[in-house]
Amino acid sequence: MDNRRRRLSERIMLHLRWALLATLTALGQTYLLPSFLRTTTDLVLISGVVWTLLAADQRGAMVVFYGGIVLDLLAFTTLGTHVIGGLITVAITISIAERLPTDNWLLVLLLVGTGTLINQLAIIVLTGGTSNWVGWGSIILAPAAIVNLISALPIFLLLYWWYERRPELE
Amino acid sequence: MARYSERHSLDTRRPRLILLWLALIAIVLYGLDTQGALDPVTDRTAPLLAPVTRALTATRQGIGSWLGGIFGTSDLAQENERLKAQITELKNENLALRSAEVENMQLRRTAGMRERYGWQTITANVVGRTPDSATRQIVIDRGSDDGLQPGMPVVSHVDGSPDALIGLVDTVTNKTATVLLITDVRSVISGYILHRDPQSGTLLQPNGEIEGQWQLGSRLRMRQIDRQAKFAVDDDVLTAGISRQLGFEAPAARIPPNIPIGKVTSLQPDGNSLMAEINPYFDPEQVQLVWIIVGVD
Numbered sequence: 001m002d003n004r005r006r007r008l009s010e011r012i013m014l015h016l017r018w019a020l021l022a023t024l025t026a027l028g029q030t031y032l033l034p035s036f037l038r039t040t041t042d043l044v045l046i047s048g049v050v051w052t053l054l055a056a057d058q059r060g061a062m063v064v065f066y067g068g069i070v071l072d073l074l075a076f077t078t079l080g081t082h083v084i085g086g087l088i089t090v091a092i093t094i095s096i097a098e099r100l101p102t103d104n105w106l107l108v109l110l111l112v113g114t115g116t117l118i119n120q121l122a123i124i125v126l127t128g129g130t131s132n133w134v135g136w137g138s139i140i141l142a143p144a145a146i147v148n149l150i151s152a153l154p155i156f157l158l159l160y161w162w163y164e165r166r167p168e169l170e
Numbered sequence: 171m172a173r174y175s176e177r178h179s180l181d182t183r184r185p186r187l188i189l190l191w192l193a194l195i196a197i198v199l200y201g202l203d204t205q206g207a208l209d210p211v212t213d214r215t216a217p218l219l220a221p222v223t224r225a226l227t228a229t230r231q232g233i234g235s236w237l238g239g240i241f242g243t244s245d246l247a248q249e250n251e252r253l254k255a256q257i258t259e260l261k262n263e264n265l266a267l268r269s270a271e272v273e274n275m276q277l278r279r280t281a282g283m284r285e286r287y288g289w290q291t292i293t294a295n296v297v298g299r300t301p302d303s304a305t306r307q308i309v310i311d312r313g314s315d316d317g318l319q320p321g322m323p324v325v326s327h328v329d330g331s332p333d334a335l336i337g338l339v340d341t342v343t344n345k346t347a348t349v350l351l352i353t354d355v356r357s358v359i360s361g362y363i364l365h366r367d368p369q370s371g372t373l374l375q376p377n378g379e380i381e382g383q384w385q386l387g388s389r390l391r392m393r394q395i396d397r398q399a400k401f402a403v404d405d406d407v408l409t410a411g412i413s414r415q416l417g418f419e420a421p422a423a424r425i426p427p428n429i430p431i432g433k434v435t436s437l438q439p440d441g442n443s444l445m446a447e448i449n450p451y452f453d454p455e456q457v458q459l460v461w462i463i464v465g466v467d
Binding site: 029069075 | 184185186188189192193195196197199200202203204208212215219222223226227229230298299300301302305307341348355383384453455
């Protein structure tokens with residue numbers, strides 16, 4: 001019984017710790033990152049992809065879930081709008097990473113590019129859709145993809161450095 | 171690094187299971203929030219987050235000023251700022267004069283007189299913005315304690331533009347408020363195009379509904395314009411204040427007429443009417459200081 005309680009409290013602490021980290025990531029993305037091409041780097045999504053590639057556990061899913069909820073609160077969107085696209089991206093990342101070597105930086109770029117497309121699609125669909133997909137592609141998707149692709153490798157290297165020092169899930 | 175499954179001997183079903191659980195929770199949250207069941211929770215988060223977001227925004231602006239201090243204090247940069255301020259004044263004056271001419275025609279008809287631009291305003295700092303393209307809103311550091319109410323128009327200017335409408339107060343707490351930017355798809359306001367007929371020299375003002383288009387891949391679009399209306403690219407667009415004139419009780423009735431919005435960039439047929447693409451004078455998300463129109467003299 002004590003063992004089960006301890007395991008439960010450890011799990012709760014784990015989620016709280018990653019929820020805090022994801023909250024800080026979302027706040028940093030929203031309030032500290034400079035705008036480029038009228039958008040900012042999607043730190044939450046890229047962190048989710050990179051953690052999934054590096055650690056092969058639930059870290060990526062927790063970052064996109066808790067980070068997405070905070071983004072929804074900051075963006076005044078319906079809760080879940082910023083989460084669903086991120087979780088689909090993490091699921092794809094797990095599937096691809098099981099089959100391919102993850103030490104290829106092109107894979108990071110490919111997954112971040114795909115994730116940006118999925119995430120932006122999920123957001124536009126869940127917030128009402130559009131009748132002007134060409135305009136959406138040029139004004140929303142293309143700048144978001146460019147900014148995320150530019151940021152992907154530096155973020156990957158930073159988290160890789162962190163992961164090498166503290167690989168355990170804690 | 172090796173392959174995901176080789177690198178980690180742990181069972182990959184666990185992350186998949188957690189992923190599934192989190193996805194289910196996200197879908198349930200989405201469903202509940204769509205029904206409004208989570209409003210009491212989400213409404214309380216803005217005041218809770220306000221001190222943090224204010225501090226982070228101040229940090230970002232501090233860094234920006236510091237960098238500006240390093241790179242932007244030359245005489246040339248200061249002269250540039252002064253000239254931009256002068257251009258703002260001149261454009262305000264020009265628009266006020268032209269819109270006054272239009273209103274004079276209306277006033278003569280209604281035998282009334284109202285002072286042009288008699289806005290009662292309070293200033294506010296932008297302390298928050300949305301993280302991506304999903305919504306176009308900003309958070310300001312004034313709330314119901316300062317007399318703000320939903321529907322109040324918010325104006326600002328950037329780099330030599332006239333004072334222009336950037337959005338309407340959307341939600342209000344004691345100390346903060348969110349402003350729904352005019353470029354957001356949820357924003358619909360009545361407006362008119364200020365056009366001078368080159369042949370007769372008379373000022374015309376075709377009306378229409380101005381809809382935000384950002385999430386749909388554009389800026390602003392004016393619809394329901396009379397098909398016979400005469401106007402051209404580069405004409406100025408201002409608020410019509412129709413709800414206010416009709417005495418409606420709706421929040422939109424707080425928008426006075428003749429607040430500049432932007433310029434026509436193209437026009438095309440739209441069913442039985444005309445449609446105009448409008449570019450705001452500046453990106454409303456760029457502003458750091460705003461004026462809320464709380465009343466009109």
